[in-house]
Amino acid sequence: MIKFFSVLCLAFIFNVNALTAQNFSTHQVKKGETIHGIASHYGVTISDIYALNPDAKKELKANTILIIPISKAKKTEVVTTQELVGYKEHRTNRKETLYSIAKQYDVTEDDIKKYNTFLYANTLNKGDKLQIPVFKITKEEPKAATKAYIVKPKEGKWRIAYKFGITVQELEDLNPGMGETLQDGQQIYVPNKGGEEVKEVDEKYSYYNVLPKEGFYRLKIKLGLEQDELEALNPELKETGLKEGMVLKIPYTNNLNVAGEPVAKKTSLESKITNFDTKHIAVMLPFRTNRVHFDSISHIKSSIKKDPYLDASLDFYTGVLTALDSLKTLGISLKVDVYDTNYQVSDVLRILKDNNFKDVDAVIGPLTSETFEKVASELRAYHVPVVSPIGTNLTLYDNVFQSRPSDDLLKDRMVNFVKADSLEKNIVVVSDTKNEAVANSIKTAFGNAKSVYSRKGKTGNDLNFIYVEDIRSTLKPGRNYVFLETQSEGFVSNVVSILASLNSGSTEIILVTSNFNAAFEGDQVSNDHLSKLQLHFATTSKSYSDNGGNSFVKRYTQTYNTTPSKRAVKGFDLTMDVVLRLTAAKDLYMSVNSAPLTEYVENKFAYKKKLMGGYYNDATYIVKYQDLEIVEVK
Incomplete structure (x- = not known):
């Protein structure tokens, strides 16, 4: 038994010495620690740790000893800058060399040659007069990796993670004791981005938390967004690619519980009356x-x-x-x-x-x-x-x-509703001159949308009608969303009538508008046609039953x-x-x-x-x- 214990001690000493010689270290896992946090602490990657500790992939247990490859840690050097402030004169003595002179004045040989250019073509001789540069040396410490941050009202973890371009998990690793929910005024630590601007959450968009193993194809199926559309909203994707836990800006949707934030639930205030003053x-x-x-x-x-x-x-x-x-x-x-x-x-x-x-x-x-x-x-x-x-x-x-x-919010909701349809779709925008700017903004939102404008008279005025062929040529087999943007009752009647006649067989037409107005409710407009086309629109209120x-x-x-x-x-x-x-x-x-x-x-x-x-x-x-x-x- 004593012999076995001695051998075990020798083996342990040998292993520790071997680790030290190879510039490795050990880490005893504490309760609640994550592999992300440990890797961040030592300045190594998660892959570096998994390479030496394969069992950690399955489960990270408290008190487990991990081998940490310190040699792979990313070192941050102090940045030194020098500014020329003057010269000292030096007359060369016998046996002096550029090396000895540079060492004497604490400069480099290249520094001496730079300010005594004759030395590029000639050797150093006794009696040569040299200008020795005098520098002001400034040493800059590397900026801190993190900085303190005060939580603002209504800020959750995902909002802060999105602001600073990290995942929620990485934010939690930086703040082990931050708690499940953040409090207004709470101090936490975030990456120090220096002068780089942080991203702001735009309430006109939704935000999506990337799940494990989700690639661009899965996101296309789930969100109905191509890779280039996601990259346009999230430019950093071009450099980083998709990462588990990252927060992506996406068009507004009511259909997803995005970024881990609960969808607002309707509150019945009649049951919550507490103040009877x-x-x-x-x-x-x-x-x-x-x-x-x-x-x-x-x-x-x-x-x-x-x-x-x-x-x-x-x-x-x-x-x-x-x-x-x-x-x-x-x-x-x-x-x-x-x-x-x-x-x-x-x-x-x-x-x-x-x-x-x-x-x-x-x-x-x-x-x-x-x-x-x-x-x-x-x-x-x-x-x-x-x-x-x-x-x-x-x-x-x-x-x-x-x-x-606001009207802009209604327009955005309608555009995002159409975008959220994951089926293959063709987009057509029909408008008159008065609504050309709106039509162009809708086209920009969809990229490949086609345009159809009202026919015009000799003076360039809108005649408020189109021909069947004007729109037939823009439609495709399958689902077609047609935006109709106008305040003309006659134009609505004309377009709706034509679309209703084309909505059959393999061509499905869904009529939508970003601005539902009196023109759509006029006597000239057929409600039968609007029902056949399933006219969709965003509104501030619905009709009561x-x-x-x-x-x-x-x-x-x-x-x-x-x-x-x-x-x-x-x-x-x-x-x-x-x-x-x-x-x-x-x-x-x-x-x-x-x-x-x-x-x-x-x-x-x-x-x-x-x-x-x-x-x-x-x-x-x-x-x-x-x-x-x-x-x-x-």
Whole structure:
């Protein structure tokens, strides 16, 4: 037994000496360590470790001894620079050589020759006068591999990993104790990129976490994107290729749980009411009651018909009132102030001056852009949230909530929806001159898309029609997506009629538009044709189901003896959302995190914050014509 122990000790000593001689080291694995972290710590590759420790590929157990090839570690040298600041004169003595002179002045022989060019062609002789360069030596330490980073609000691991061009696993290896979720203000370590710009997350795109063994072919099947399309969005792919765990920017999609971040789930705020304090809201609408003739019912009706702002305001306000009744039944106490802005900035200023808005929890309205801008800017100092019912492209002050998704967002959602179709497809864009810029942007998004433009008259004006052959020649057997971009009812009727006649046999045509407008709903346009072509479009709201089971529709109809318009539904949905968010969170701002997605009768709300500004609604619907109805595309 003693002999066996002695041999074992000698073998261990021999192995350690052998490792030392070959510039290797050993590492005892600690609990929770990863092969990525160990390789990073020693400056070697994972392959280097696996080459000497093949069992580590199967499982990395705590207390396992790994052999680390230190000789392969990447060394970072100190960078030395020298700057010429002057000369010293030297007269050569007998027996002196360039080598001895260079050593005496701590320069190189090449340095001496450079400033005494006669030495390139002649030997050094006694009595030669030399200029010896004097340098200012600067030594630069290599920059640190990592630096401290403060986590920003709403930043998860994948967002930070994407910013700095690493995988989530590599981020975790740099921060072993960072925890499962990151906290606002938490300090972690990230790669030190020096002056190189970090990438920013663009909310108009989605992000995908590359899985093990996924190559470009698998991503094409899953995402419907070619390698060149992925490389265009992620230029670093051309150098690095695909790596497991890397985060890729891809066109927006609702279909994938990308980058390991959960898809927002709809929150029912009625079950989350925790704050029963009285909520104070203000509603500001352009009723323009000073223009209404109240002397008779007929005059009142006439005033409403003649004034579109009064008509819109009353419609919206009936939805607000219905919501207030519903909120009271939930036990919510409300103080509601209603103001007539008269569609005048001067009236808005008077209202703000004559009333105390400091304690208002939220303002809904005004409807028009100029009056809304004035209210938002004036109440910004009090941090009072101001919610726009219908405005788009607003100045997003930090207290602004834009409830209507922008037209650009709708266009992007439609383009990305078509891109997400993994089947082989042909793209055609039909447009008139007015929408040529939109058509070109769609063509750019798809690359190989074909264009068809409205026929023109002798003066270059649009005639708002095309011939069958104009579009037949652009179609292919199989699936064809045809974008129709116009605000002309006649052009829509013409194109839809032609496409419906060509949609048969081996040619499947799906009609889409980035801007659904009144032209598609005109009397000249056949709903049968739109259904046959399955017209798809992105919209801010969907149509409610009129099956008698909707409590809002039932209550509204009983009160006003008519079915609610879309403006009335928006008034109801928006008021319900604003007040319920106030009762389920500390304030409207905090509700953005606690209730990422809410949905009511026709509208849904998923507010996102601009980096340096306010909040915009990111929630949209994709709908289509089907059997003479407009239905949501799930």
